[in-house]
Each structure stands twice: as structure tokens, then as C-alpha cells.
Amino acid sequence: MNQLNVVVLANQTNGINENQATHMSVYPNPSAGDATITWNTEVTELSITDEHGRVIAEHSVNGLSSLKINALSSGTYFVRLLNEGGIAATQRFVVM
Secondary structure, X not given: OOOOEEEEOOOOOOOOOOOXXXXXXXXXXXXXXXXXXXXXXXXXXXXXXXXXXXXXXXXXXXXXXXXXXXXXXXXXXXXXXXXXXXXXXEEEEEEO
């Protein structure tokens, strides 16, 4: 199994209305194994699961607004963002 590398980018979420809906982007989608995940609201945790529901990675992301991931094997994945109230957003992405 390939090792998943996560690079934490030092972006912070400041001045965003807490009542604003969470918007998440995963790009490029589909990807060749490298992707960037960005979001626009306060998020505490990010998880990546495969199409069978197995957790591939979990990361604490307090105060951040993006992560860069690489070295994913071909397949379908789901990124889930969590905040203190529960699930903020989920998005599917594909690695070719």
C-alpha cells in the first residue's frame, strides 16, 4: 500500500461568518494521485475514506483552510470535513 503524504499549508480561516455554508474544493478531480483540498469555514478535522468506507487518513486541521495530499492509489475517495457541530461537508474525488 502506498503511503499517503499530507502537506499542511499555513492558510488560516479568518473573518468568515460561522453561519456560512461550508464550501469545499478538491482539485484536480480526477487527479493522477496528487490533490489539494480547500474549504472556507472553521473546520477541526479532515478524514479521507476509500469507496469501501475504510479510513485512509485523519488529520486535525484547526485554523487551516487547505491541505495538499499525494501518493494516493487509483480509486474513488471521499473527503469529510468535521467541525464542532459534526459533519460540515463531504466530497467525492477520483484518482486515475
